[in-house]
Every structure is written in structure tokens, then in C-alpha cells.
Amino acid sequence: MDCGSVGEDVPVTAKPVVDGYAILDGSPATGRTARVYKAVSLTDGAMVAIKVLTASVEQSEFLEEAFRRETQSLTELRHPSIVAMRGSGVTSTGDRYLVLDWMESDLVRWKTAQRGFEWGEFWQTIGRPLVSAVAHAHSRNIGHRDLAPRNILFSPDGRLVVADFGIAKIRRFMRTDMTLRQFVSPPFSPPEADDGAATLGRDVYSLAAIFCWCASPSSLETYGSVEAFADGSDAFPPAVRAVLLQALSRDPDERPRLAEELLDRLEAGTASTAARAGGLSCLLAIGHVQMSRICRDFELSDRAATESAILDDLGSVCAIEPKLGPDGEQGTAFGDLVLYGLTRTYHVRPDDTHRDRLTILSVIQRPSGWLEARRENSVTPRVDFRFLPRGREPDQRSLLQIQQIIDDFVHERAEDEANAENRLLDTWSRILQARQELELGRERPIRYHSHAVEGRRVVFRTVGTIPDGAVLEKRQVKLHDGTFLTGHIEDIDGQEATFLVATGDVGQLRGAGEISVNVYAASEALRKQQRALDAFRQREVARAHMADVFWTRGLRYRARRRSPYGGSSRNWMRTSRRRWRPHSARRTS
Structure with missing residues (x-):
């Protein structure tokens, strides 16, 4: 993960404290301007990088300006190929930090x-x-x-x-x-x-x-x-x-x-x-009615000039995806497609009679940013588009090859959607594990070597340093009979801690022991959630079919929102394979 001239990993004793994130064990990557710590978000379980700009490695004036520029830039920029900033701020020690997506x-x-x-x-x-x-x-x-x-x-x-x-x-x-x-x-x-x-x-x-x-x-x-x-x-x-x-x-x-x-x-x-280089070649055709409309769109007057403009637009950059109808289903039985060129989209359909060419039905000019976003979520085969020369013999092989490429792409996207359940469950599991580790780290026991009982209070004489913030913190002391004395520390005077008892028999106190934070309830609740999560993953629940219904409906909803193919990618793949793939391919699949 970058931190501005990252060097070797070096051990650093004090980890920064950033609310909402658990810093993982391991040395940070360190460079001349920052240290980067690997952490996990306690909100969604995502792996993140905590980038801490440290005044000891550069002048504070430089760090202030660098911090201001980076936060301002990342706040403005939203792009899939620009690192995302989740937050920024200042640690309790005065160091500026940014929270970024983790990069491997x-x-x-x-x-x-x-x-x-x-x-x-x-x-x-x-x-x-x-x-x-x-x-x-x-x-x-x-x-x-x-x-x-x-x-x-x-x-x-x-x-x-x-x-x-x-x-x-x-x-x-x-x-x-x-x-x-x-x-x-x-x-x-x-x-x-x-x-x-x-x-x-x-x-x-x-x-x-x-x-x-x-x-x-x-x-x-x-x-x-x-x-x-x-x-x-x-x-x-x-x-x-x-x-x-x-x-x-x-x-x-x-x-x-x-x-x-x-x-x-x-x-x-x-x-x-x-x-x-001899990539795939695909023939295009335009009907007489569509040609007049497309000529007006390009502001050209003749067929030859319009065909040349279309080839230039598709020759610069082109991506392909199945065209869906208003209801999210495939528009026709013949497998309509959308071509995303440099400046326009093209609605095309395999020719009904020859099946060796794509007929352009409509052309729409689009903003460059919109087209770029669509191309990033579509398949981009290398295709040399040409308009049909007169007298040419039909050839279905190129169109079938293009269809196979699109088939494979849609199939991969469908498999990604099918794996969404495991990804979500893994994220949930990481959140629970991080919270369990956080609870265990809060125990910070206080050791005592003797005590004196004063009614509902016990004065413990402690060994070592008493943690900051221990006053009013709910704690417990294990007794001789295995039960616990519960309550909270009411006052600290040097090495003496006054403990106000809530429950338990003070007569069962040991001569020496520990006053620990009571994390049992929280830890047990987290363990129960983890067990429930594992059972859900294995469908070992009372109504396993309800879990299947939940995931099926959830994945369909996610697919319609996130996939460029809506909820019908598998249906499109089935129909396109049935109609376009050669007999030999069908027999072997």
C-alpha cells in the first residue's frame, strides 16, 4: 500500500487510535511522508489502510500542505481507478491521517x-x-x-x-x-x-x-x-x-x-x-429507412460518408453488451446487442435471413463519461467492423465467435453474482472477529496483592500501573468458589483502588488476584452471533429453505441494481447459446 515513497516495513511501537477501525498486528509500511497501517473497519468489515502523516519524517509545514492537497483531491475525485478515501482526521497525538481502501x-x-x-x-x-x-x-x-x-x-x-x-x-x-x-x-x-x-x-x-x-x-x-x-x-x-x-x-x-x-x-x-493484426471481423448493414435517420444524426448527406463516420467511431473504441428491454428482459428472440463507440451507442440485431451480419437499427449520441462507464462494464473484443460489400458470400463464423465471447463474459458475470453470498458472509464474519478481538483487548486486568473490606466497599492494594479510565468502569474479581464479585472502581488513591460491590460474597475474596473488565456478556453475544452465522452458511437452521429464498431474492435484487445485464443475464445466455452456437458446440456443452 502506497504511503508516499514507501520503504521497508519497520517496527513501530505505538499504533494510532482511529475511531471505527481496528489496527491489525504487523509493522506498518513506512516512507518519507507517512506510515501506513493495515486495519479493518468495524462498520462493514472492509480492509482499509490508515495513512498517518508523521512530523518526524518531514517538516510539519510540508505535511500540512500535503494533507490538505490529498484530502481535497480525493474528496473531488470519484473514479474506479482512483483510490477511494473513506475519511480523514487527526489522531490523539496530533498526527494527521487518511483512511483509504486497502491495496494489496x-x-x-x-x-x-x-x-x-x-x-x-x-x-x-x-x-x-x-x-x-x-x-x-x-x-x-x-x-x-x-x-x-x-x-x-x-x-x-x-x-x-x-x-x-x-x-x-x-x-x-x-x-x-x-x-x-x-x-x-x-x-x-x-x-x-x-x-x-x-x-x-x-x-x-x-x-x-x-x-x-x-x-x-x-x-x-x-x-x-x-x-x-x-x-x-x-x-x-x-x-x-x-x-x-x-x-x-x-x-x-x-x-x-x-x-x-x-x-x-x-x-x-x-x-x-x-x-x-487480423482480429475478428464483423459485417454491418443499414436498411434504407434507418439510413436516412442515421445520416441526419451524423449531419451527413450520403451513405458512404455516414458509413465511414460509423467505422471511425467504432474503430477508435468499442464495447458490446446484450440489449435489455424496459422490463429488464432481452428485447427480441434474436439477441439484440448494444455497441458502445467513442461518441455514440448503436442498437444492432443479427440479420434474420443471412445470420452473417449485424443490422444497425438506431444510433444515439451520448456523453463521453456515460459511454466510458458503460464500456467499463461490458466486453471489449477486438473487432474490425466493415460494411457489407456487394456480392460477398455469407459467412457466419465471425458472428458466432463474437457471440461466444459475449457468452463467456456474461457467464463469468453470472458466476460472480452467484458468489455474492459467500463474500457477504465472509465480510460479516470479519466484523464479528474484529469486535471479539476488540473486546478481549479491553480486559486490562489490575493485579492486587491484598485487600481490606469496608462494608459494601473493598480497598484493593494493587501491583503495577492502574490503567487510565479505570474509575467507574464495570469490573469483576474471581472468588474462591469460582463466582465473581462485580461492581466498579469508585476511587483511586496511589496504589489503592476502592471497589464498590454490586453483587458477590466479599468473604470469598482471595488474598491476591486480578480486577478485570467484565466483557463476558459482550463476548458471549458475539460468539453466539458467530455460531448463528456458521449455521446459516451451512443451512443448519430450523427452516433451511427460507435461507435459500432469502439469498435467491437478495441476489436477484443486487443483480438488477449492479449488473449491466439486470436480472436476466442467465436467461440471455441460455437463449443466445441455443440459437447462435453451432451444433458441435451444443453437443459438447
Whole structure:
């Protein structure tokens, strides 16, 4: 988990106290600006990172500004590839902290584990999410300014996120008398000085440098080595390499100004490369009635120009998903689809007669942010779309291959939904375990070596330090007969603690023993909840069928809210497989 130049784990004696979170055992990751502790939320059981900025590792003035910039940035930014901030504040010792989603690894470890580099796979899993996150920040006028492999992290489920906005430039809010420009990371930060004139463009350079570093089998440590690799390596397709070389230009004016511009150019270069590499090919067709309407949408007058505009839109970037009707069910028996292009959505349907092409029924222009969100939740196969040339023989193979890809994608999503029960039960179990550990940690027994009974009070002569806050705390003392003397500490005078008795026989007091916090009731309640949870998981309850009804209805409701396929993904998968898959595939499935 990033903490701003994270170094080796080092032991730290005192853990911070943050309300609502239990700090787990283990040394924190420590860097020059912060320590990061692994913790669990007592509210929802989620694993989190407590990032504590410590004045002992940097000047307090720097920490104050870094804390202000990071909290301001993460408050504004909401993106699946930007680390989420759950909260922030100041500990009882005066250290500032942030509560972030827990991240399991970073790009440095990713590179160490790699045994090769393939641009297409890299772009889908790392490149596009990374540039998309930075483009989102730029759309809010926020520049990261310190993009580097150590600040690019991976969640436990493999999702990439950008972190460490501690030196981010927020033009609308930040102080002009405080600069954090010296806290940058060559060769990922541009070589020129940051005078504030082109802050957002600096991130574009960093992205290109990170891509070269990821593709290189060796570590690139100088600006010259990054530029030489980009110019001479065959790791990138020619169209992509040309974009990266422009982004790495020593002249800031020659670089793309924003990450969104870089994203568009890399998408186009990657798409053209995939088409030339012999990816899937899919034929498109438009009826005469639909063509006139679509021409008006594109503000064009003839068929050829409109078809060219559609191919350009789908060739830049395209994602596919089944089209659902108003009731959440599949629109027709033929398996209608939605294509998400760069600027528009396309409602398409397999041709009724030939089954070798997709007929475009309608085209709708959409906002870029909406389209990006839909593409992230859809399947993105490499497809070279073409309009039907005259006299071409029908060929159903490409359409069947595309259908199989979509089938597999929907099947994986359905399996994820089926596992939702176990994920929820595991979360519940973690919450109970964390609370049990918290209760056990509250015991803090006070040892005594002698006592004197004074009516309903007992004066215990203690050994060692009496914990702070012990006065009025409900405690108990074990007696000779195995029962307990209950009550609370009424007063503390040096090493003497006056105990006001609520229940129990003072005549059964031992000569020496312990005055412990009474956590039995809370611990027993938590143990009962854990046993009930285990029984529910195994369906060992009085009415097991009711548990099945509960989970079935709950998962259907979650699927309709969270899945882009609504509640009908399995139904769509069944109908599409029955009608589109070849006979050989059906016999073997």
C-alpha cells in the first residue's frame, strides 16, 4: 500500500487510535511522508489502510500542505481507478491521517512478476484504466504531478488504482506560497522545471514514461534511457510508439495537453493495430429507412460518408453488451446487442435471413463519461467492423465467435453474482472477529496483592500501573468458589483502588488476584452471533429453505441494481447459446 515513497516495513511501537477501525498486528509500511497501517473497519468489515502523516519524517509545514492537497483531491475525485478515501482526521497525538481502501500490491511488484510484455493485454488491464483515471482528474482541473510505479496500486481483486495525491496541483484552491515541486520522481516526472504553466501536461509525460518502464525488461533510471527505449524498442505497435514519443518530447508544447487527448490517440493506435493484426471481423448493414435517420444524426448527406463516420467511431473504441428491454428482459428472440463507440451507442440485431451480419437499427449520441462507464462494464473484443460489400458470400463464423465471447463474459458475470453470498458472509464474519478481538483487548486486568473490606466497599492494594479510565468502569474479581464479585472502581488513591460491590460474597475474596473488565456478556453475544452465522452458511437452521429464498431474492435484487445485464443475464445466455452456437458446440456443452 502506497504511503508516499514507501520503504521497508519497520517496527513501530505505538499504533494510532482511529475511531471505527481496528489496527491489525504487523509493522506498518513506512516512507518519507507517512506510515501506513493495515486495519479493518468495524462498520462493514472492509480492509482499509490508515495513512498517518508523521512530523518526524518531514517538516510539519510540508505535511500540512500535503494533507490538505490529498484530502481535497480525493474528496473531488470519484473514479474506479482512483483510490477511494473513506475519511480523514487527526489522531490523539496530533498526527494527521487518511483512511483509504486497502491495496494489496503496486506496479513495481507487477513488473517483477512479469515474464513478457504484450501491448494489447497491457493496454486493456493497466494502460487504459490508468490513463482514464488521470483523464478524470484532469477533467476536474487536478494534476497528480508525481505519477510513478510506486503510486500505481492494485486492489486484492486485481483492480488498478492511482494513489498518493499529496503533491497534486489543484488550481482553484491551493496556496500559491507553498510549492511541493521538489518531491517528484525522475525519470517519470518531466525533465523541465515545474513552473506551474503546464501542470496537467506533465502527467502526460509521466504516463508515457511509465508505459516504457513497464515494457522494458530492465530498469529505466534516466531520461535518456526512457527516450532511447521508446524510440528503438519493438514492444509497442508503430502507431502507439508514435504517440508515446510525442508525449515524451522535451518540448512541453509538443505533448498532448491533457490525459484525455492521450487516451483518444492511444485508443485509435491500438484499434488500428488490432484491425491490421487480423482480429475478428464483423459485417454491418443499414436498411434504407434507418439510413436516412442515421445520416441526419451524423449531419451527413450520403451513405458512404455516414458509413465511414460509423467505422471511425467504432474503430477508435468499442464495447458490446446484450440489449435489455424496459422490463429488464432481452428485447427480441434474436439477441439484440448494444455497441458502445467513442461518441455514440448503436442498437444492432443479427440479420434474420443471412445470420452473417449485424443490422444497425438506431444510433444515439451520448456523453463521453456515460459511454466510458458503460464500456467499463461490458466486453471489449477486438473487432474490425466493415460494411457489407456487394456480392460477398455469407459467412457466419465471425458472428458466432463474437457471440461466444459475449457468452463467456456474461457467464463469468453470472458466476460472480452467484458468489455474492459467500463474500457477504465472509465480510460479516470479519466484523464479528474484529469486535471479539476488540473486546478481549479491553480486559486490562489490575493485579492486587491484598485487600481490606469496608462494608459494601473493598480497598484493593494493587501491583503495577492502574490503567487510565479505570474509575467507574464495570469490573469483576474471581472468588474462591469460582463466582465473581462485580461492581466498579469508585476511587483511586496511589496504589489503592476502592471497589464498590454490586453483587458477590466479599468473604470469598482471595488474598491476591486480578480486577478485570467484565466483557463476558459482550463476548458471549458475539460468539453466539458467530455460531448463528456458521449455521446459516451451512443451512443448519430450523427452516433451511427460507435461507435459500432469502439469498435467491437478495441476489436477484443486487443483480438488477449492479449488473449491466439486470436480472436476466442467465436467461440471455441460455437463449443466445441455443440459437447462435453451432451444433458441435451444443453437443459438447
